[in-house]
Structure formats: structure tokens, C-alpha cells
Amino acid sequence: MTAHTAPVDTFDYLVFGGTGDLALRKLLPALYLRDKAGQITGDSRVMAVSRSQLSPAEYKAKAEEALRQHLHADEFDEETWGRFGARLDYVAADATTTHGWGELQEHLKGRDEIVRVFYLATSPELFGPISERLRAFGLVTEKSRVVLEKPIGRDLASAKRINDEVGSVFAEEQIYRIDHYLGKETVQNLLALRFANSLFEPVWDAGHVDHVQITVAETVGVEGRGGYYDNSGALRDMVQNHLMQLLCLVGMEPPVSLDQEAVRDEKIKVLRSLKPIGVENIAASTVRGQYRAGAVNGAAVGAYAEEAGAGNGKPSNTETFVALKVEIENWRWSGVPFYLRTGKRMPAKVSEIVIQFRQVPHSIFPRGAGEITPNLLIVRLQPDESIRLNLMAKDPGPGGMRLREASLNLSFAETFKSRFPDAYERLLMDVVRGNPTLFMRRDEVEAAWRWTESILDAWEARGDSVKPYIAGTWGPSQSVALIERDGRTWHDDAMTTG
Numbered sequence: 001m002t003a004h005t006a007p008v009d010t011f012d013y014l015v016f017g018g019t020g021d022l023a024l025r026k027l028l029p030a031l032y033l034r035d036k037a038g039q040i041t042g043d044s045r046v047m048a049v050s051r052s053q054l055s056p057a058e059y060k061a062k063a064e065e066a067l068r069q070h071l072h073a074d075e076f077d078e079e080t081w082g083r084f085g086a087r088l089d090y091v092a093a094d095a096t097t098t099h100g101w102g103e104l105q106e107h108l109k110g111r112d113e114i115v116r117v118f119y120l121a122t123s124p125e126l127f128g129p130i131s132e133r134l135r136a137f138g139l140v141t142e143k144s145r146v147v148l149e150k151p152i153g154r155d156l157a158s159a160k161r162i163n164d165e166v167g168s169v170f171a172e173e174q175i176y177r178i179d180h181y182l183g184k185e186t187v188q189n190l191l192a193l194r195f196a197n198s199l200f201e202p203v204w205d206a207g208h209v210d211h212v213q214i215t216v217a218e219t220v221g222v223e224g225r226g227g228y229y230d231n232s233g234a235l236r237d238m239v240q241n242h243l244m245q246l247l248c249l250v251g252m253e254p255p256v257s258l259d260q261e262a263v264r265d266e267k268i269k270v271l272r273s274l275k276p277i278g279v280e281n282i283a284a285s286t287v288r289g290q291y292r293a294g295a296v297n298g299a300a301v302g303a304y305a306e307e308a309g310a311g312n313g314k315p316s317n318t319e320t321f322v323a324l325k326v327e328i329e330n331w332r333w334s335g336v337p338f339y340l341r342t343g344k345r346m347p348a349k350v351s352e353i354v355i356q357f358r359q360v361p362h363s364i365f366p367r368g369a370g371e372i373t374p375n376l377l378i379v380r381l382q383p384d385e386s387i388r389l390n391l392m393a394k395d396p397g398p399g400g401m402r403l404r405e406a407s408l409n410l411s412f413a414e415t416f417k418s419r420f421p422d423a424y425e426r427l428l429m430d431v432v433r434g435n436p437t438l439f440m441r442r443d444e445v446e447a448a449w450r451w452t453e454s455i456l457d458a459w460e461a462r463g464d465s466v467k468p469y470i471a472g473t474w475g476p477s478q479s480v481a482l483i484e485r486d487g488r489t490w491h492d493d494a495m496t497t498g
């Protein structure tokens with residue numbers, strides 16, 4: 001039995017927002033797969049909670065349909081579904097009234113001794129009201145934990161208020177602020193790469209690294225989440241959380257151990273070292289874009305403006321793409337730009353971190369040998385997780401010295417040949433185990449908002465419109481200009497060729 005199949009304690013998982021997109025598309029499949037792996041023990045239960053008046057049988061039918069739709073064909077089987085379906089329950093309750101809470105209380109009677117997880121997969125505005133009712137109805141036990149989905153709030157003030165509200169019911173150790181990027185296999189591999197190899201740490205600094213690129217590109221649009229997305233945009237939806245966490249893991253100092261506080265202490269130092277982006281440098285450091293109609297993977301797709309919820313009848317200025325030039329002002333990274341970009345309706349679904357090392361100081365090779373390109377370390381988070389090191393090598397054969405770029409490629413699928421749990425599977429079980437290392441601490445979330453908010457404020461103060469880009473491209477031309485002004489270029493080719 002491997003660590004990721006070791007059984008966890010018996011639990012009650014209460015999923016608030018159980019009829020929503022996140023619960024049906026990600027959380028139920030993750031719990032189902034953990035059951036299939038044999039990790040879920042005893043009479044553990046999964047209880048969905050939301051306002052819709054559904055019977056448990058109706059909810060089960062909905063859940064089965066979602067599992068069949070979102071799992072791979074070979075992952076869904078009748079035996080696991082029989083077991084998992086029997087764990088499923090549904091209670092209709094409203095977070096903003098007392099409706100349904102008595103019934104919830106009944107369902108949990110006599111189960112105070114087992115691990116109880118409240119997963120809040122609802123709008124963050126409901127985190128406070130739900131916590132308050134959990135307390136009022138006596139549902140918070142010693143073994144309770146609460147999971148808060150991102151984004152927590154929409155600015156620093158709302159994040160603080162929500163953290164205060166939840167914090168008045170749960171102790172900080174009981175609060176798990178999830179960022180599912182931290183559960184991705186290759187994200188954790190960044191820690192192994194940096195701190196379990198002696199090779200990289202000596203060159204992981206301004207003396208050796210020219211710049212870093214972090215790209216999280218999606219081919220999808222807003223997928224029926226227009227109402228939420230239009231009020232959010234790419235900076236709040238992706239940068240404030242996922243991209244900043246990746247930036248922290250690349251940029252942080254070695255923690256003294258993998259202990260939860262040690263890792264989080266180092267991440268927050270990075271967040272505190274970020275050079276502020278405000279009105280004075282917003283134009284040079286940021287680009288915001290919005291997709292127009294185009295084609296992705298050969299299929300025609302409409303403009304963001306046509307998505308349900310976009311603008312609510314008025315032209316929307318919400319960004320579906322953002323590119324940033326970020327600087328970490330400390331000894332290690334002084335002068336090394338980190339270029340970040342994320343967008344919807346891009347040419348490929350790919351998330352990559354590229355560390356570009358400095359050019360050799362002097363070439364000993366004749367001009368005809370070809371150009372020496374800088375070494376690249378490419379950490380691909382998805383799809384096809386891999387770590388590649390691009391080196392210069394001699395083109396084999398006679399005929400003199402010719403140089404060419406070659407890759408050392410550690411493909412996870414080929415090297416490890418086993419299925420590893422996806423991010424939600426891992427993180428959901430970490431909550432049951434009581435391991436918060438891969439979750440965000442309150443001060444981290446607030447530091448990330450503090451930095452992000454000054455960008456939001458500067459955009460608003462300038463009143464610029466989002467720049468258009470054609471769906472299926474790498475964003476507006478201004479994004480190319482952002483990096484090319486510095487004599488650098490995005491590594492787009494590597495992303496589409498893999």
C-alpha cells in the first residue's frame with residue numbers, strides 16, 4: 001500500500017454547494033476515486049447540502065450522472081458506485097436562513113467522535129453565514145475542519161472580513177484554505193526538484209537565472225460560470241491564488257523542513273517582497289485582455305461578450321487574460337523578472353514554469369557552429385507532467401562542430417508508470433488526515449490580496465479598456481510587447497509542441 005492509498009480515519013464530509021459545478025465536476029469524482037482506491041474507511045459519509053429541494057435519491061441520480069460524465073470510462077464501475085452511492089446523502093438547507101439546519105443536526109447526531117469536514121463550495125459571501133449556523137446548531141466538534149474554496153473574498157477588506165467571520169467559529173488550525181494548484185503532482189515536485197537535488201540550488205538566483213515565465217493557459221471559456229466570472233476576472237480568479245502560489249514555490253528560500261509552518265513561512269516572505277504595482281508602473285507591468293470570437297482546437301468559439309452573465313447587458317471590461325511582469329525584491333532575485341500570464345480561450349491547455357538561465361559569458365565556438373541558446377528548465381504541471389532541461393549539445397557526426405539544443409526529459413507518466421491522485425483527491429484526504437501543509441494560511445491569503453489589490457486599484461484609476469485578443473491565440477499583442485521590451489520572448493513553441 002502506498003502513502004496515497006493508506007486508509008484515512010472514518011469521516012463525514014459535508015459539501016456545502018453540493019449541487020454546484022465544483023462539487024459535481026471535481027469534489028464528488030475525487031471522493032469517489034479515493035473510495036475506489038480503498039482509502040475511505042468504515043461508514044464514512046458524504047453529505048451534500050444546498051438549497052435545492054431534492055430527495056437523497058434525486059441527488060444520488062444527479063451525482064451518478066456527474067460521475068459518469070466527469071470520470072474516465074475505466075474509472076467508473078458498478079462496485080465502487082454501489083459503495084460510494086451508499087455513502088451519499090443530501091440535505092436541503094439555506095445558508096442564509098434556518099431552513100434545513102435542524103435536519104442537518106439530526107443527520108449528524110451520535111457522530112461527534114469522527115472527523116467532520118465542512119467543505120464550503122459556495123460563494124465566499126456565504127462562508128461567514130454558514131460558519132455562524134454551524135456554531136448555532138452545535139455542529140462544530142473538536143474533530144471538525146472547514147475547507148474554504150478560493151477566491152476568499154474579492155479584495156483585501158472582504159477577505160479579512162470573511163477570515164474574521166470564519167475565525168470566530170473555527171480555530172486557525174481547523175481552517176483549510178484550498179488552492180488546488182498546490183495539490184498538483186508537479187507543483188509538489190518543484191519542492192523535490194529544488195530541495196532534494198544539490199544541482200539546482202546553487203544556480204537558483206539572480207547570478208544564474210535570467211528570468212522566469214509562469215504560464216497557465218486554458219482552452220475553455222467561462223463554461224457557464226459567467227455570472228461569477230464577470231464579477232471576478234482572471235486576476236482574481238487565477239493570479240491572486242494559483243499563479244502567486246507557483247511564484248512563491250519557485251521564489252522561496254529553502255524551508256527548514258516540510259513542516260506546515262516552515263513552508264508557509266517561506267512563501268509569505270516572497271509575497272511580502274513583491275515590488276508593488278501601482279498607477280506609476282501599471283502600464284509597463286501589466287496587460288489585461290478579453291477574447292473575441294475565434295477558433296480553439298479547430299472549432300469556432302464565440303466572444304467573451306456573448307457568454308451568459310458577461311456584462312449583464314452592458315459591455316464588459318472583465319479581463320479573461322492577464323500578463324504581468326513581477327519582481328521579487330530580495331537578495332536572491334534582485335533584477336530577475338518573473339513574467340506571469342494566464343488566460344481563457346488560448347491555443348492549448350497547458351501550465352508551465354520556465355526558468356531561463358543566463359547566456360554563457362563567452363562563446364568559444366566558431367560562428368558556423370550555430371547559436372548558443374540559454375539553458376531552460378521547464379516544469380510542466382499539466383498536461384503530461386514533466387521536467388525538462390534544455391541543454392546545448394554537439395550535433396552528432398563528422399563535419400566539424402555544430403551545436404544544437406537537446407532535452408533531458410523526465411516524463412512522469414513514462415518514469416513512474418502509475419496513476420497518481422489528482423489535486424482534489426490528494427487535498428481532500430489531507431484535510432481528513434489533518435495535514436494543512438498544502439493549504440494557505442490566513443496571512444498568505446491576505447498578503448496575496450494586498451499585492452493584487454493595488455493592481456486592481458491602478459487599473460480602475462486609469463480606466464483603460466481590456467485589450468482584445470482572438471480566441472485561440474496567446475493573448476493580446478501587448479502581452480508580447482510586455483516581454484519583448486526587455487529583449488525576451490514567451491516560450492510559446494515549447495507549449496504547443498510539448
Ligand SMILES: NC(=O)C1=CN([C@@H]2O[C@H](COP(=O)(O)OP(=O)(O)OC[C@H]3O[C@@H](n4cnc5c(N)ncnc54)[C@H](OP(=O)(O)O)[C@@H]3O)[C@@H](O)[C@H]2O)C=CC1
Pocket residue numbers: 016017018019020021022023049050051052093094095096120121122123124126149150151225228
Ligand atoms: N467551479 C469551479 O471550477 C471552481 C469553483 N471555485 C469556487 O467554488 C465556489 C463554488 O463554485 P461553483 O460550484 O462553480 O458555483 P455554483 O454556482 O455552480 O454553485 C454554487 C452552489 O452554492 C449553492 N448555494 C447558493 N446559495 C446558497 C445558499 N444560500 N445556501 C446554501 N447553498 C447555496 C448552490 O445550490 P442551490 O442553488 O441549490 O442552493 C450551488 O450548489 C465558488 O466560490 C468558486 O469561486 C473554485 C475553483 C474552481
Ligand SMILES: O=C1O[C@H](COP(=O)(O)O)[C@@H](O)[C@H](O)[C@H]1O
Pocket residue numbers: 180218237238
Ligand atoms: O480555480 C480555477 O481553476 C480552473 C483551472 O484549473 P485547472 O486545474 O483545470 O488548471 C479555472 O478554469 C477556473 O476558472 C478557476 O476558478
